[in-house]
Amino acid sequence: MNLADFVEINLSRATGAGLDPHEYLRVTGELSELDRWGEAFMRAARGHLERAAQADTAISAGEHFRTAARWFHFATLGPNHERALAAAEADTAMGRALDLLDPEARRIEGPGFAGWLRGPAGAAATAIVVPGLDSGKEEFHDVTDALLRRGLAVFTMDGPGQGALAATTTVRADYHRVIGRVVDALGAGSVGLVGLSLGGYYVAESAAREPRVAAAATVSGPFRLIWDDLPPFLRDVVVQRAGGEDAARRFTGQVDLSDLAPRIACPLLVVDGGQDTVPGMVNGEQLARLAPHGRYLCVPHGDHLLGNARPDWLATAADWLSGALT
Template identity: 65%
Template sequence: MKAADFAAAQWSRATGAGVDPHEYRRVTDGLASVADWGPSLLRTGHAHLERAQQAGSAVSAGEHLLTAARWFHLATLAHDEAAPRAAAEADAALTRALMLLEPGARRLTGEGFTGWLRGPADAPVVVVVPGLDSAKEEFLDLAAALLARGLAVCVLDGPGQGVRAATSVLTPAYEQVVGRVVDTLGAARVGLVGLVGLSLGGYFAARTAALEPRVAAVATVSGPFRLDWERLPPPVRDIMARRTGGADSAREFARQVDLTGLAPRIAAPLLVVDGGRDVIPGVSDGQALARLAPQGTYLPVPHGDHLLGNARPDWLPQLADHLAHALKEAHA
């Protein structure tokens, strides 16, 4: 793939993650090949680290660090030798940013997960679940929307994701990961949680909602209802093979991504968001999930692409309100 085509394919995802569109074009327009993607985006992240060092206030420094975290995460999307370093730098930049901007934020680490708990100590918690090659640094704007509604947020890297991608592999049994996260929240947080899953994380979130009784509200964005390995595009299969430990493991993983039997077991209020332009061979969208779940609501956005970074006003406020209302009712 040409560098220009690769950059165009990541455009909506990058801007949806909060990267300035003008800076994105300046950085990616000059790439000679996809091999330049990781090193170039790492340099951009480092430039924001330097700005953080020179900033005149803690707020400005924290904002530059959040921007650096976004760029470092985007640097991983070429899946080259720079990806593990970029993921580690994204995690470090986010850590520094939250230490400056949110001194009350709490680092969470346990078996199979690394993340941050942010927001009011007495508020219901929403766990943000990333997907195949996303990470906790990609969905900072989603976290901000939830925090603005008075919720607490746990942004998460699970097995095979983000900073954990270099040392672990994806697992279909994500309900076990979320269960350990809820246990780690401690006595003050015992109770019900919300989930929002994005891309493959939508499958993880829906599966968890069916199997973990402490989930009181759930939303999915561009999540698959079912995967067909033979029809998946080669780039998707390649990424899945990297994240699961090989082609055979990836094929078995894809076989397990099927919510047909689990969807009717989701008792919590569920919002399913899909983009009409998100058409990937071998991926069944979430309409069947919304239909089979007892409290499922389907929100199709005809012009939305994968992760709907090109249509945020059409779904993000409604999703954040859905989780806020459902969790506050559950805790009333």
């Protein structure tokens, strides 16, 4: 994929995750080749670390740390020999942001997962935000914030092959085993799940197999992946996250909800963008139709992750999950 296409494809994703669109266009506009993506984004992130150090108030410093975390995370998306370093920097910056902006946030880690639990101790219910193939917990704090405003406790996590764990773990299709360990660590009797991109598959698979999932929502999640039809760049990402081509082929072959969808007993909301047409990825309409309590929301102009259509789904999904849980 050439530089111009990569910049265009990630614009909606980046701005939807909270990066300033003007800064994004300025940083990417100075690139001469895609191989410099990681370097440029890490430089932008360090600029926000400097602003945090110079800030007059804890709130301003915390906001700059949070922005730095997002820039570090997006540095991991392009060809980048320092991907592991960028992910670790994102994790550290997010921790420093929460120290200032939400001191009650708790870091919780276990086998194959790490993340932040936020929200009131006496919350009526707990939601878990699950990222996708090349994503991490630093990307979806707007989703977390929407759920927090509705009174839920929220655990935003990295799992196998994701975020800060990508350097030491690989993706796995039986994600319900990870979710089960997360629920154990949280001490919750039941939870709601929100999964984005490949996280949508993880959430649906978990809802079918983990009885403590009380409600689930997927956003741009695949119903099925077809290896031979995937674009070369996406295949490369799967290979990186799976630890090799053979493992990537096996993993992709397991991402299929045909048999699992009818086993999802809890309420399920499936959100898709009408412009999200990735070759080799079957969207969620079949999932919503086959799940006994499935509901389908398709935003016609929405792209992958619907970063260009936040008002058309985020509040609706947050209200739906909050209502389903409480």
